[in-house]
Amino acid sequence: MALMAKWIAGVDIGGTTLSVGMVPAAGGRPRALRTGDTPEGRGGEEVVARVCGMIRAAVDELARAEGPDAAVAGVGVAAPGSLDRARGIVLESHNLGWFGLPLRDRVEAATDLPAVVENDANCAAYGEWWQGAGRGFRSVLGITLGTGVGGGVVMDGRPFAGATGTAGEIGHMTVEFGGRRCTCGGRGCLEAYASGPGIARTAVEGLAGGTRSTLPNLVAGDLGRITAATVHEAAVGGDAYATGVLARAARMLAAGITSAVNLLAPDAVVVMGGVAAAGDLFFGPLAAELGRPRFRSALDACTVVPGALPGTAGVVGAAGVFRLRTGPARG
Amino acid sequence: MALMAKWIAGVDIGGTTLSVGMVPAAGGRPRALRTGDTPEGRGGEEVVARVCGMIRAAVDELARAEGPDAAVAGVGVAAPGSLDRARGIVLESHNLGWFGLPLRDRVEAATDLPAVVENDANCAAYGEWWQGAGRGFRSVLGITLGTGVGGGVVMDGRPFAGATGTAGEIGHMTVEFGGRRCTCGGRGCLEAYASGPGIARTAVEGLAGGTRSTLPNLVAGDLGRITAATVHEAAVGGDAYATGVLARAARMLAAGITSAVNLLAPDAVVVMGGVAAAGDLFFGPLAAELGRPRFRSALDACTVVPGALPGTAGVVGAAGVFRLRTGPARG
Numbered sequence: 001m002a003l004m005a006k007w008i009a010g011v012d013i014g015g016t017t018l019s020v021g022m023v024p025a026a027g028g029r030p031r032a033l034r035t036g037d038t039p040e041g042r043g044g045e046e047v048v049a050r051v052c053g054m055i056r057a058a059v060d061e062l063a064r065a066e067g068p069d070a071a072v073a074g075v076g077v078a079a080p081g082s083l084d085r086a087r088g089i090v091l092e093s094h095n096l097g098w099f100g101l102p103l104r105d106r107v108e109a110a111t112d113l114p115a116v117v118e119n120d121a122n123c124a125a126y127g128e129w130w131q132g133a134g135r136g137f138r139s140v141l142g143i144t145l146g147t148g149v150g151g152g153v154v155m156d157g158r159p160f161a162g163a164t165g166t167a168g169e170i171g172h173m174t175v176e177f178g179g180r181r182c183t184c185g186g187r188g189c190l191e192a193y194a195s196g197p198g199i200a201r202t203a204v205e206g207l208a209g210g211t212r213s214t215l216p217n218l219v220a221g222d223l224g225r226i227t228a229a230t231v232h233e234a235a236v237g238g239d240a241y242a243t244g245v246l247a248r249a250a251r252m253l254a255a256g257i258t259s260a261v262n263l264l265a266p267d268a269v270v271v272m273g274g275v276a277a278a279g280d281l282f283f284g285p286l287a288a289e290l291g292r293p294r295f296r297s298a299l300d301a302c303t304v305v306p307g308a309l310p311g312t313a314g315v316v317g318a319a320g321v322f323r324l325r326t327g328p329a330r331g
Numbered sequence: 332m333a334l335m336a337k338w339i340a341g342v343d344i345g346g347t348t349l350s351v352g353m354v355p356a357a358g359g360r361p362r363a364l365r366t367g368d369t370p371e372g373r374g375g376e377e378v379v380a381r382v383c384g385m386i387r388a389a390v391d392e393l394a395r396a397e398g399p400d401a402a403v404a405g406v407g408v409a410a411p412g413s414l415d416r417a418r419g420i421v422l423e424s425h426n427l428g429w430f431g432l433p434l435r436d437r438v439e440a441a442t443d444l445p446a447v448v449e450n451d452a453n454c455a456a457y458g459e460w461w462q463g464a465g466r467g468f469r470s471v472l473g474i475t476l477g478t479g480v481g482g483g484v485v486m487d488g489r490p491f492a493g494a495t496g497t498a499g500e501i502g503h504m505t506v507e508f509g510g511r512r513c514t515c516g517g518r519g520c521l522e523a524y525a526s527g528p529g530i531a532r533t534a535v536e537g538l539a540g541g542t543r544s545t546l547p548n549l550v551a552g553d554l555g556r557i558t559a560a561t562v563h564e565a566a567v568g569g570d571a572y573a574t575g576v577l578a579r580a581a582r583m584l585a586a587g588i589t590s591a592v593n594l595l596a597p598d599a600v601v602v603m604g605g606v607a608a609a610g611d612l613f614f615g616p617l618a619a620e621l622g623r624p625r626f627r628s629a630l631d632a633c634t635v636v637p638g639a640l641p642g643t644a645g646v647v648g649a650a651g652v653f654r655l656r657t658g659p660a661r662g
Contacts, residue, residue, distance in 0.1 A: 162596025265493025
């Protein structure tokens with residue numbers, strides 16, 4: 001008889017997308033990976049129902065591929081917002097409209113599996129530390145560039161929440177005093193410049209000045225349709241203006257990384273998410289800005305790298321956090 | 332026979348001032364406190380000789396007051412720069428010109444007492460956590476406003492150095508992208524605005540524009556002699572311009588505190604040092620800026636207070652770190 005394989009279901013609940021995959025407890029790529037739209041639903045019931053359906057389908061798919069001995073140890077859930085980790089409750093998620101949702105208990109009841117809940121940005125950082133670009137480092141700051149700028153911290157192999165539970169919020173660090181208004185109500189937050197919408201805003205504001213660029217053609221003249229993806233597309237096509245817009249976002253991110261690294265002194269920063277996919281168009285100016293003269297002790301001791309698990313860092317990390325909290329599963 | 336009291340010598344080595352005091356191992360105010368100028372000396376030998384003389388004098392003074400049973404457990408030394416903590420070596424201190432100074436061994440040899448060495452900003456933060464304004468909090472970010480802007484972190488009752496040993500450098504966080512040149516070579520660092528020299532610079536730059544203020548009279552027309560203390564003096568005297576200069580520094584500090592609190596999520600921030608002595612003229616605008624609309628989760632869960640150990644936080648904290656590393660001394 002073969003040794004029984006142990007698997008963990010990893011779940012990443014995002015504002016627009018749900019992702020579920022079966023992750024080997026010993027580490028490795030997720031199997032039976034599936035994604036779905038996040039439904040709008042009162043109190044999170046529709047979201048939880050859909051997620052649990054996806055978990056059951058993934059478990060079934062795994063069993064068909066691996067045989068009935070493909071034992072599943074439990075479920076790790078990456079959720080946005082502030083959490084009561086010990087009780088697995090989402091205290092406050094404005095994106096999803098959840099306030100006091102007992103997510104862990106709901107998932108456990110619907111799947112008959114033990115579950116743990118952790119912040120989504122911390123899960124992404126943990127996933128990269130456990131199985132991705134952060135392997136072998138003591139401490140990782142993970143930054144996810146998307147609709148917002150999320151941050152998570154892994155310290156000595158554990159997600160770091162700080163004394164008050166919300167550590168790692170690099171998106172709302174001030175990088176330009178009195179600068180651009182952020183969705184949080186503040187001014188000059190990193191998120192206002194380096195998120196997808198921030199990049200689009202930089203592009204549109206510059207175009208209003210009459211700059212030459214292919215961007216207007218790409219959106220049939222409707223500048224409101226410009227997104228970070230449009231800017232990337234134009235830059236890849238050789239548009240100097242769009243290339244400069246990406247470089248500006250990268251330089252603002254460099255300022256945020258500088259601040260964060262001076263404070264936390266991690267040995268690695270992993271940059272994840274959509275904007276990060278722009279490759280050298282983004283990481284070139286980022287590296288150049290980080291290399292400029294400035295206080296260097298912490299920066300020189302730290303490695304800044306792109307994520308290695310595009311689209312799955314949260315799923316892998318949520319499974320890893322389950323393993324961490326419940327002890328390594330045994331075969 | 333009376334119970335034997337246990338004491339620890341606390342030493343704070345600054346760029347201009349040396350401070351030594353005898354701290355009760357159970358906590359309390361330093362006794363036999365003394366300060367002296369920091370001598371310039373090759374390889375740190377003159378500094379170490381003077382510090383060790385001060386330690387012996389403090390031990391003698393304590394013995395005269397408390398009797399020969401006033402047992403001294405050892406010496407805690409707060410030193411600037413980057414350290415090898417395990418071996419007690421100052422790797423690199425540009426202020427003092429020390430590179431690879433085996434400070435612990437030198438102090439042990441000259442005093443015949445065991446010694447430990449910790450970063451000065453971490454000692455100040457630890458002192459406030461152990462015996463000052465940070466008592467009872469889980470995690471404290473200590474900020475010292477002086478010639479520079481220093482930062483130290485205490486996490487779960489221990490100094491926090493990060494993975495690479497230099498955590499807490501809030502002074503070189505970027506608060507204004509592309510802003511004022513800092514002594515580190517970077518731009519827009521918090522230290523360029525909220526340090527003593529930064530405040531003086533803000534004052535002088537504004538005066539050059541012909542603003543009405545009593546400041547020129549206070550320095551007999553020599554604007555180069557304006558310091559943060561002059562600005563404070565003018566503000567206390569009702570000078571609206573000087574009051575605004577202090578408020579501007581406080582607002583920049585608020586931006587740095589916001590960034591640091593979002594990242595670290597401490598439950599307390601303790602603001603120490605000369606500028607902090609400006610009281611409401613400084614803490615009023617600081618609190619107002621921190622209270623403005625912005626991402627609030629971490630800020631609302633955190634208390635920002637002035638330090639309670641002016642001039643002695645480093646001495647107390649260095650003694651506390653000795654106690655922490657060697658185990659509580661027993662009577």
